[in-house]
Amino acid sequence: VIAGAGIELAERVVRAAARPGDQGVELFLRHIEEAHVDLVPGLRGAATVAGSGLTVAARVWRHGRCGFAAHPAGREEEIAALVSEARAAAMAGGTEAPVPVDVSAAAAGLPRGAELSEDLAHQRAEELRAGLVEAGLPVQVVLLRQRRWCDTVVSLAGVRTEERHTLVTGSARCETERGITLHVVESADIRNGWDPGRALRHAAEARAVIAAASGREPDRRLPLVLRPMVASHLVAGLGWMLRGTTAAATPGLPRAVGRRLFPACLTLVDDPAHAAATLPRGVDGEGRPALRLELVGEGVLRGFLHSTASAAALHDRPNGRALRAAAETPPAPAPVGLHVCPRGDRAPDDHVELTTRLETLSTMSRPGVMNLTVCGWEVRDGRRAQAVGPFDLHLPVLAALRALRGVGNDLELVFEAERTGTPSLHLGPEAWTS
Amino acid sequence: LLFHEICGHPLEGDIVASGTSYLGSRIGSRVAPACLTLRDDVDSPRCVAGYELDDEGAPPATARLIEAGVLTEPILDAASAAALGRNSNGHGRRIDYLHGAIPRQAHTAVAPGAGDAAALAAGIRYGLLVQRMRLRHMSTATGEFGFYVTEGRIVRHGEIGAPVRECAIRGSGLATLERIEAVGADTCGFFGGGGCNKVDQGPLFVSFEQPSVRIGSLRVDPGLR
Numbered sequence: 001v002i003a004g005a006g007i008e009l010a011e012r013v014v015r016a017a018a019r020p021g022d023q024g025v026e027l028f029l030r031h032i033e034e035a036h037v038d039l040v041p042g043l044r045g046a047a048t049v050a051g052s053g054l055t056v057a058a059r060v061w062r063h064g065r066c067g068f069a070a071h072p073a074g075r076e077e078e079i080a081a082l083v084s085e086a087r088a089a090a091m092a093g094g095t096e097a098p099v100p101v102d103v104s105a106a107a108a109g110l111p112r113g114a115e116l117s118e119d120l121a122h123q124r125a126e127e128l129r130a131g132l133v134e135a136g137l138p139v140q141v142v143l144l145r146q147r148r149w150c151d152t153v154v155s156l157a158g159v160r161t162e163e164r165h166t167l168v169t170g171s172a173r174c175e176t177e178r179g180i181t182l183h184v185v186e187s188a189d190i191r192n193g194w195d196p197g198r199a200l201r202h203a204a205e206a207r208a209v210i211a212a213a214s215g216r217e218p219d220r221r222l223p224l225v226l227r228p229m230v231a232s233h234l235v236a237g238l239g240w241m242l243r244g245t246t247a248a249a250t251p252g253l254p255r256a257v258g259r260r261l262f263p264a265c266l267t268l269v270d271d272p273a274h275a276a277a278t279l280p281r282g283v284d285g286e287g288r289p290a291l292r293l294e295l296v297g298e299g300v301l302r303g304f305l306h307s308t309a310s311a312a313a314l315h316d317r318p319n320g321r322a323l324r325a326a327a328e329t330p331p332a333p334a335p336v337g338l339h340v341c342p343r344g345d346r347a348p349d350d351h352v353e354l355t356t357r358l359e360t361l362s363t364m365s366r367p368g369v370m371n372l373t374v375c376g377w378e379v380r381d382g383r384r385a386q387a388v389g390p391f392d393l394h395l396p397v398l399a400a401l402r403a404l405r406g407v408g409n410d411l412e413l414v415f416e417a418e419r420t421g422t423p424s425l426h427l428g429p430e431a432w433t434s
Numbered sequence: 435l436l437f438h439e440i441c442g443h444p445l446e447g448d449i450v451a452s453g454t455s456y457l458g459s460r461i462g463s464r465v466a467p468a469c470l471t472l473r474d475d476v477d478s479p480r481c482v483a484g485y486e487l488d489d490e491g492a493p494p495a496t497a498r499l500i501e502a503g504v505l506t507e508p509i510l511d512a513a514s515a516a517a518l519g520r521n522s523n524g525h526g527r528r529i530d531y532l533h534g535a536i537p538r539q540a541h542t543a544v545a546p547g548a549g550d551a552a553a554l555a556a557g558i559r560y561g562l563l564v565q566r567m568r569l570r571h572m573s574t575a576t577g578e579f580g581f582y583v584t585e586g587r588i589v590r591h592g593e594i595g596a597p598v599r600e601c602a603i604r605g606s607g608l609a610t611l612e613r614i615e616a617v618g619a620d621t622c623g624f625f626g627g628g629g630c631n632k633v634d635q636g637p638l639f640v641s642f643e644q645p646s647v648r649i650g651s652l653r654v655d656p657g658l659r
Contacts, residue, residue, distance in 0.1 A: 034532050036532060036533065036534075038533075038534055038536075038633070040448050040451075040452060041452060042448065042449075042450075042451040042452025042453055042454065042517070043448060043451050043452070043513055043514060043517045044517070045513065047513075047534030048534075049531070049532050049533055049534050050532075051531050051532050138453075138454055138575070140449070140452050140454045140574075140575075141448075141452075141633050143633060143634055171634070173633070175454040175573060175574060175575030175576075176575070177575070177576060178576075179571070179573050179576070179578065180571075180573055180575075358571075359571065360570050360571040360580070361569050361570060361571060361572075362570070365570070365582060366600070371570075373571065392655075
């Protein structure tokens with residue numbers, strides 16, 4: 001029903017389904033094709049599953065309240081029924097969310113994504129497994145996920161956007177004698193641009209430090225150097241704190257806009273066109289253009305990631321970060337290309353260098369506090385003297401980044417940390433006790 | 435949740451067959467005192483998300499994970515059963531049409547013993563009553579685990595006392611099983627609200643039933659909050 005005709009269909013349904021008293025009607029359609037390979041080396045086999053589907057989400061505003069409904073759908077009348085369901089939800093109380101207004105009328109779609117390939121998916125999964133085994137890691141499972149989807153947003157307010165994406169993600173879970181390591185490769189095309197080199201380099205690094213590690217505690221009088229695989233989780237934590245929804249629940253943050261919260265070496269940008277991004281976006285889930293945002297500029301807090309609703313809560317302007325984690329969920333603020341700008345500062349001669357994170361189910365044990373299990377090296381006179389860890393590292397996000405002393409030039413996009421980009425971060429010894 | 439994590443996942447057939455389960459090579463051996471019996475029992479009246487056929491069309495049988503302290507059998511779908519030379523016990527589950535069936539737990543149940551939390555606390559000089567917790571980490575290869583304790587109380591001289599601030603417990607699966615001292619009769623059913631997310635396939639709704647269990651010692655880390 002939808003392929004190639006999503007916008008026209010959605011416009012027709014929105015016009016036909018609108019009723020007097022509706023302040024706004026919005027339809028979001030996600031048509032997705034997927035082909036997955038699960039490789040379990042212990043079973044000496046792989047499972048391949050492929051399929052496609054359409055999920056539609058409707059929002060209707062009445063009397064200042066917003067109703068939401070979402071379902072898989074196939075026929076036009078099912079989509080129209082969804083609008084009625086959302087209207088009923090609004091009339092039953094709904095949520096407080098303003099109608100998106102002043103939204104761009106249209107946004108150009110990105111080129112149609114690359115074709116999926118089950119054969120190549122098998123090959124890529126096997127290559128990743130073999131590379132990790134060669135690096136010395138015991139691979140428990142490799143998951144290769146290919147997704148190609150088209151997001152369409154149409155509203156009574158004049159939004160009319162369609163955007164296509166392809167994303168291939170290979171992730172491997174390795175069970176080592178010291179804990180679990182996770183290694184992820186991402187690409188926008190399974191044929192071109194698929195490069196497991198970064199993941200395999202980190203796998204070898206993890207193997208080396210785990211083999212050398214004896215559980216030794218680090219010298220907490222030394223400064224810290226967080227390599228990208230560890231630093232990215234701290235930066236992702238800051239990204240979470242700078243979502244409009246988090247800021248609205250943390251009154252101190254909005255009051256700090258325009259003030260220097262961090263040392264001047266920290267500049268944090270959310271840029272959907274970042275060169276290393278595998279998931280570029282032109283518009284968000286409300287149809288608003290997703291432009292480059294400077295969230296922290298030379299240590300000064302500039303602002304937050306916003307959807308229409310979170311911006312209204314903070315009397316701010318929406319900035320194109322209303323994303324839908326899944327088609328069945330309403331849009332909420334999230335970053336699209338978060339990264340710390342590299343500088344090339346030199347690390348101190350003596351420091352604790354953290355290179356590897358062992359997998360835990362959550363990285364933020366309490367709001368605003370990162371809790372990581374890490375290993376690395378004690379570095380003396382610029383040389384790795386001995387391995388340290390695994391040990392627990394507790395870093396309150398804001399306090400730890402106030403201890404930032406320098407930023408390296410080794411910017412890396414870390415898929416294992418929500419696609420967060422960061423170079424090495426150099427923290428003063430006060431970060432240990434922050 | 436403790437037994438779902440430290441016994442259930444390491445006894446899922448794909449993990450056992452992969453050779454990366456700390457319990458895999460111990461099937462048939464005693465790993466806990468005779469007071470511990472643990473099953474994955476879809477037929478239990480406390481099972482929240484039961485099923486009559488698994489997602490490969492097989493009827494579910496109770497998976498007898500630990501019988502009177504002896505590690506007995508894994509949780510199996512067709513593929514892992516074939517790899518291990520066993521028959522499926524009907525635990526092949528798919529999260530949706532885009533994922534293949536893999537061995538999953540449904541309702542992890544500890545068989546009741548005698549007494550309740552207060553009775554089990556009697557005789558404890560200094561201890562911790564854990565009432566609510568959430569997973570921090572679990573390694574199926576080593577059995578090392580950690581949980582955040584979000585609700586708990588201090589036990590002093592057998593008396594359950596004041597609430598504790600959020601802390602964490604951690605330990606090794608084998609040592610923890612060995613240190614089980616008693617199993618109560620105050621069985622409660624629990625619904626795993628966040629679901630199970632094994633290999634990125636979640637949330638699969640699962641449930642548990644368990645009486646109070648006394649464990650001789652675990653590392654409590656007040657700094658891990």
